Amino acid sequence: MIPAHRTGSADLLLSDERGAPVADLEVTVEQRRHAFGFGNIGFDLLRMVGGPAPEGAEGVEAFGGVADVDPERFQAQWLRLFNTATLPFYWGRYEPVRGRPDESRLRRAADWLTARDVTVKGHPLVWHTVQPAWLLGLPDAEVEALLRARVRTLVGAFAGTIDLWDAINEAVIMPVFTNGDNAITPLARKRGRVGMIRLAVEEARAANPAARLVVNDFDLSEAYERLIAEVLDEGVRVDAIGLQTHMHKGYRGEEAILGVVDRFARFGLPIQMTESTIVSGHLMPSDIEDLNDYRIPSWPSTPEGETRQADEIERHYRSLFGHPAVESINYWGLTDAGSWLGAPVGLVRADGSEKPSYAVLDHLVNEEWRTRSQRLRTDASGRLRVHGTLGTYSVAAGSAKASFHIAREPRTTGIALG
Numbered sequence: 001m002i003p004a005h006r007t008g009s010a011d012l013l014l015s016d017e018r019g020a021p022v023a024d025l026e027v028t029v030e031q032r033r034h035a036f037g038f039g040n041i042g043f044d045l046l047r048m049v050g051g052p053a054p055e056g057a058e059g060v061e062a063f064g065g066v067a068d069v070d071p072e073r074f075q076a077q078w079l080r081l082f083n084t085a086t087l088p089f090y091w092g093r094y095e096p097v098r099g100r101p102d103e104s105r106l107r108r109a110a111d112w113l114t115a116r117d118v119t120v121k122g123h124p125l126v127w128h129t130v131q132p133a134w135l136l137g138l139p140d141a142e143v144e145a146l147l148r149a150r151v152r153t154l155v156g157a158f159a160g161t162i163d164l165w166d167a168i169n170e171a172v173i174m175p176v177f178t179n180g181d182n183a184i185t186p187l188a189r190k191r192g193r194v195g196m197i198r199l200a201v202e203e204a205r206a207a208n209p210a211a212r213l214v215v216n217d218f219d220l221s222e223a224y225e226r227l228i229a230e231v232l233d234e235g236v237r238v239d240a241i242g243l244q245t246h247m248h249k250g251y252r253g254e255e256a257i258l259g260v261v262d263r264f265a266r267f268g269l270p271i272q273m274t275e276s277t278i279v280s281g282h283l284m285p286s287d288i289e290d291l292n293d294y295r296i297p298s299w300p301s302t303p304e305g306e307t308r309q310a311d312e313i314e315r316h317y318r319s320l321f322g323h324p325a326v327e328s329i330n331y332w333g334l335t336d337a338g339s340w341l342g343a344p345v346g347l348v349r350a351d352g353s354e355k356p357s358y359a360v361l362d363h364l365v366n367e368e369w370r371t372r373s374q375r376l377r378t379d380a381s382g383r384l385r386v387h388g389t390l391g392t393y394s395v396a397a398g399s400a401k402a403s404f405h406i407a408r409e410p411r412t413t414g415i416a417l418g
Contacts, residue, residue: 002369002389005324006036009387010404011412012395014378021382022417027397031371033117035390035407036321037272037328038365039084042113042120044074044335046087050109053093054102069337073352078334081347081361084119086274086330087162089154090130098134103157110161117392120162121330124169124216125151126200128177128184135183140190143183148203156207164212166242166274167200172219172227179290193227198236205237216242216274220260228267241267242274246332248284248291248343251312254319265325273320273329277345280309280355284343291341301336301344301355310356313347317364385410 014022047053048071087106088094095101110120126147135143155165168174174196175188188196201213215231215238217224228241241264245257261271280301288294320326333339336346347358371388378384386393386406394403400417 003322003324005408006321006369006390007388008390008406008408009385009410010393010406011383011385011410012378012404013412013414014382014384014395014397015414015416017416019416022378022397023380023382025378025382025397025417026375027378027384027395027417028373028375029386029388029393029395030373031388031391031393032403033083033392034365034369035392035405036369037084037119037330038082039086039119039121039328039330040078040082040334041330041332042078042085042087042109044069044338045078045085045113046105046109048075049112050105050107054096054100054105069335069350069352074335074348077348077352077354077358079116079118081334081358081365082331083117084121084328084330085113086121086123086166087113089122089124090127091135091150092130092132095132095150098132107158107161110158114161119164121164121166121214122154122158122162124166125154125204126167126184126196127169128174128182128188129170129180131182131184136181138183140183140187143187144191144199147184147187148199151200151203152207154207155204155211159208159211163208163210165204165214166216167204167213167238168197169216170218171197171215172217172221172223179292194230194234194236197227197231197238198234201236201238212239214238214240214242214272214274216244216272218244218246218275220244220264225263228264232267238269240270240272240327242272244275245273246275246277246291246340248277248279248294248341248345249286249288250283251278251316254315257316258319258323261320261323261325265323270327271323271325272327275332276316276329277332277340277343278309278312278316278357279343279345280305280357281344294341296342299342299344301346301349305344306355306357310360313357314360314364317361321364321369 016022113120171193177185284294333346335348336344337350348354376384388406397417402415404413
């Protein structure tokens, strides 16, 4: 079943090469792409289509990035399910040597994705973790100047290719972070959380006014709510709220997840579920506070765990697709190979074979929630109305083909089929 708020209509006015309406014409209408963001990280794709990491930037496997998988199979599996890719712009990986950013490799990957009609999201512009070592010891004023320049340069350089960014990541903990030295936390203590968000958003907005900018956090407590309220009260314009839901300790259930979404939806901004994971093996102990503290030699996927994961993936996606405030769900890894913390969170096993969860999501995205191909006929004035899932469609008559969109508000689109 497709929720009503995920459907809409489009009125088409078809004409011939002379601009005259085409009456009583049979056409085929097919959905090509969802408006809803079904996303995943593109870290493995970065290596496959962008090339190896530059000297000094090895170790992206810590974020899911060096999977030893068959490239063609992996790419086909990825593209079948997802229309949005998150690419890594962690400062310490992107510019491990000062003045030598990894721009060309990221650009190749972004271009490869956009050529396949995938929306690319950059992650993140500002974060206190994965910082370049050369920042340590610099005065706060210089760190701030470098950070501002990084944001402006990145967003400006990729404008038109990447217009969606996690502007700041985990701002709630940023000023009080103690798990390792970095140059951003001292700056955040001085500038404050709102000040850091303002820095990220305003610099990005100046570089690309068309950019959509997201605040993202794992802290889903009242502290994050208060911060968002303060940011909006201060007139800082953000475009969406990002909520992380890494569920290595077990699926939290529809009631808990939707309760969180409801709390943040009150701000009237779209919700992006930015980092979702559900394991297909044993669960992380419940007393673990920082997920990074759980390190074990092997964390295998199991048949029982895969059955559980498939059920929970379906419940997670159904409930969120059913909530009108949610505009995207980004899963954190397609494969178990090279997954974050070595956890079996992928929809595909390390050997490339698909888990039951892959089939479940494939059914939802490509069958149940996708409008089936339709054969329709224009009326005497060359008009027809198409109803379906929000997204991009094609309309074809013989060898002539054109595209159009179905949005929440009906609109008339003139289409020349000549």
